[in-house]
Amino acid sequence: MxxxxxxxxxxxxxxxxxxxxxxxxxxxxxxxxxxxxxxxxxxxxxxxxxxxxxxxxxxxxxxxxxxxxxxxxxxxxxxxxxxxxxxxxxxxxxxxxxxxxxxxxxxxxxxxxxxxxxxxxxxxxxxxxxxxxxxxxxxxxxxxxxxxxxxxxxxxxxxxxxxxxxxxxxxxxxxxxxxxxxxxxxxxxxxxxxxxxxxxxxxxxxxxxxxxxxxxxxxxxxxxxxxxxxSANPLAESFKQKDNLKMVLIALLGATAGQGVVWYTGQFYALSFLQNACNVEFVQSNVIISIALLIGTPFFIVFGALSDKIGRKYIMMTGMLIAVIAYRPIYTMMYNEADLKQKTEIVDKTTVEKKEAVKGTDNIITTVTKKTFVDGTTYKETKKETIPLDEAKKAQLAAAGKLKPETKKETTLPQDIYYKMIGLVLIQVIFVTMVYGPIAAFLVEIFPTRIRYTSMSLPYHIGNGVFGGLVPLISTRLVEATRPAPGLPPADPLAGLWYPILIASVSFVIGMLYISNKTNNMDVE
Amino acid sequence: MSAIKKLFGIVWSLMGIGIVPLAIMQAMKEIAAKPSEENWIFWSIVIVVLMPIIAFSLITFGVFALKGEYDVIE
CATH class of the missing domain: 1.20.1250.20 (MFS general substrate transporter like domains)
Structure with missing residues (x-):
């Protein structure tokens, strides 16, 4: 009974x-x-x-x-x-x-x-x-x-x-x-x-x-x-009292900063890299990311549950370490798979279409070049030139260097490379699930109930919003710094990875040294 | 383990202190070379948002580590 x-x-x-x-x-x-x-x-x-x-x-x-x-x-x-x-x-x-x-x-x-x-x-x-x-x-x-x-x-x-x-x-x-x-x-x-x-x-x-x-x-x-x-004053209690402040700092530097950059790299940077560095077509690149996200999502629960058995620390730290080691090889593979210079073009199938149309006070010249490669990759380049009909305005824009055409590059990958890309993004999503799956439990367990909401929210949002949120900005800047001259391709298209690699490395060392793995058994009260 | 934690406390503090002049000098160098709006926005974000967070958190964390505040978290 x-x-x-x-x-x-x-x-x-x-x-x-x-x-x-x-x-x-x-x-x-x-x-x-x-x-x-x-x-x-x-x-x-x-x-x-x-x-x-x-x-x-x-x-x-x-x-x-x-x-x-x-x-x-x-x-x-x-x-x-x-x-x-x-x-x-x-x-x-x-x-x-x-x-x-x-x-x-x-x-x-x-x-x-x-x-x-x-x-x-x-x-x-x-x-x-x-x-x-x-x-x-x-x-x-x-x-x-x-x-x-x-x-x-x-x-x-x-x-x-x-x-x-x-x-x-x-x-x-x-x-x-x-x-x-x-x-x-x-x-x-x-x-x-x-x-x-x-x-x-x-x-x-x-x-x-x-x-x-x-x-x-x-x-x-x-x-x-x-x-x-x-608490009468959760802000003061969270950040003015040494015992809590030191936990806020360890949460930020040893966990959320590294987690933030791994999260943004595996999802946003991967999409941006596919679209901008590999020129993969809009729909295909979004579908690659979407499928990888969908397949990877259950692993949040797998690693969350596993953290109840073996502790939060080692799962998060393993995720960070593997990400640090694997990022460059993964992105090198992604770049190589889409690199047209490494593919053989079927010259007979190349087509060039040129159209001219007057729109308002401008003459619009659109040139569409289509190429096909032996492995099944197709490439479409749309060049759009907007030239004023007024000669004086045209000369003025030309002198200011503002007559440059807008170029849109779209690579459509064949099935086998498309699946490989999904696999390469999926690996990154798995890193994301390792660092992110257990982190909510980790954060709530290191702060007391009376100030938990305040104390855990700040390191989480600085780690994700600031350190993670800056991945696109800083990574783009690092890639641009390797560009020999405007208009030329960057010497190192993977240079943007150094920012997440550096932040995740520091976070890994701090996390390994200072974070306890016993949090899974702590009493939340 | 406590000794290593304390020793690394010095490393974190020095990193936090070092990043301030490093970021400011790099910002001045790049803005002087190309004073574009893009450069101003990028370096403003780094100097006003990112650098203070990294410097404050690393220095404070390093001092706590050096004082042995994290020795008890076993």
Whole structure:
């Protein structure tokens, strides 16, 4: 009889934990989706809201891309972390969801620069900052909430579902954009269709808010609040008290900084490298990343669960070490597989088409060159020259060196190389799952309940937002530094990898030396 | 192990201190060579955001390690 009662109670506990996980994960996934559609559609958004001929708008574009990632996210972590430790987890991460959903929906409705002028980039800039603020508060709340519902010895497993949301959010963003783009066609999508993924967010957020409204407060926080033991000043307690500050620093330098660069390299840099260094065609490159993400995602749960058995530290550190060692060989293979210089061209199949059309005051000359290679690779180069009909203006632009043609290079890989690329990206996603799968459990376990939301959110968002978020900017800069002259290809297209390799190496050494592997058995209270 | 942790504390502190003049000198050199908007934005981000975070966290972490604050985390 007693055994039956225990079994029923255990079943109810598991069922309740599952509900908590589902409700938290769906909301967090939608927040990541909202955040990534802006980044993925950055080029179109830039054309709609931030025209290049307006320097202030162009500056706002750069700030919108980067500021939301690394300045506002940590600020959101502090603001909402403090709230979460003062008033509770449930209401705080409900607020972040509303802010994120509202901002995303609003971006989809803002009229373009052509309609309302400078107000357009200014409004989008503010909305993007709101997105960053909300994201800064969301993750810590969701991870804390789930961890505080999870039984001892299973925290890595249960929190790993939250860890899948960032990757699934990116997958969802890529998937929705691809489907809408393919359905409407490239031109309609660039004109107004890009708004659909933003507007769609309101539907997803509405469902998620409904689910989250029905959830109860974290049992640990509720108990603490009832006993009057909550922190009066979580910020001061987290960062002014030496015992907590030293844990914040170890979390940042020994874990989240390295994890952040591995995460961004394996997902964003891989996509950017495929598109810019390998010139792989837009749809194919996105599908390569999407398939690798989809296959790799269950490994977040595998490594999260494994961390309950063997500890968080060694899984995260192994992921970082292998990434550091393997990045250059992996990217060398990716580059070589798509390098047209190493392929034999079927010259007979090469075609060149030239079209001229007058558009307004300009003569547009479009030259399309198509090449086919023995291994099945096809290459399409579209060169678009815009030449003013007015001779004086033409001479003026030529003197200023502004008559350069726009060139778009698109390589379509054959099936076997396409699968190899998926495999090479998948290996990187596995590194991501190793460093990221156990990290939520690791972070919640090193801080006490009264200041957990605040303390874990800041190192997480500095590690991911600042160290990770800067991967595209710094890596591009490192590659550009190897370019012998403008217009020539870079001498080392893999130079961009030195930034994540350096950060992950330092993080690995610090993590190995100073992080304990015993955290999996610590009592969360 | 404690001795190694403390010894590395000096390394982290020195790295944190060293990155400040290194980043500022490189920024000045590159901006002087090519004062483009792109260069200004890049180095502003590095100097205003990244460098202070790295310097503060490494120096403080190094001092804590040197003082043996992390010896108890076994």
């Amino acid at each position: 007693a055994r039956n009662v225990t079994n029923v109670s255990q079943t109810e506990e598991v069922s309740s934990t599952r509900r908590v996980i589902a409700a938290s994960s769906v909301g967090t996934l939608i927040e990541w989706y909202d955040f990534y559609i802006f980044g993925t559609l950055a080029k179109i958004i830039s054309e709609q809201f931030f025209p290049k001929d307006n320097p202030t708008a162009a500056l706002l574009a750069t700030l919108a891309t980067f500021a939301a990632g690394f300045v506002i996210r940590p600020f959101g972590a502090l603001f909402f972390g403090r709230l979460g430790d003062l008033i509770g987890r449930k209401y705080t991460f409900l607020v972040t969801l509303v802010i994120m959903g509202g901002s995303t929906f609003a971006i989809g409705l803002v009229p373009g620069y052509k309609t309302i002028g400078f107000f357009a980039p200014a409004i989008v800039f503010v909305l993007r900052l709101m997105q960053g603020l909300a994201l800064g508060g969301e993750y810590g709340g969701a991870a804390t909430y789930v961890a505080e519902h999870s039984p001892d010895g299973q925290r890595g497993f249960w929190t790993s579902f939250i860890q899948t949301t960032a990757t699934l959010g990116l997958f969802l963003a890529l998937g929705v954009i691809l489907v809408v783009r393919q359905t409407l066609g490239v031109e309609t999508f660039s004109d107004w269709g890009w708004r659909i993924p933003f507007i769609l967010s309101s539907l997803l957020v509405g469902v998620s808010i409904f689910i989250r409204m029905r959830m109860s407060e974290s049992p640990m926080f509720a108990k603490m609040k009832k006993e009057g033991k909550t």
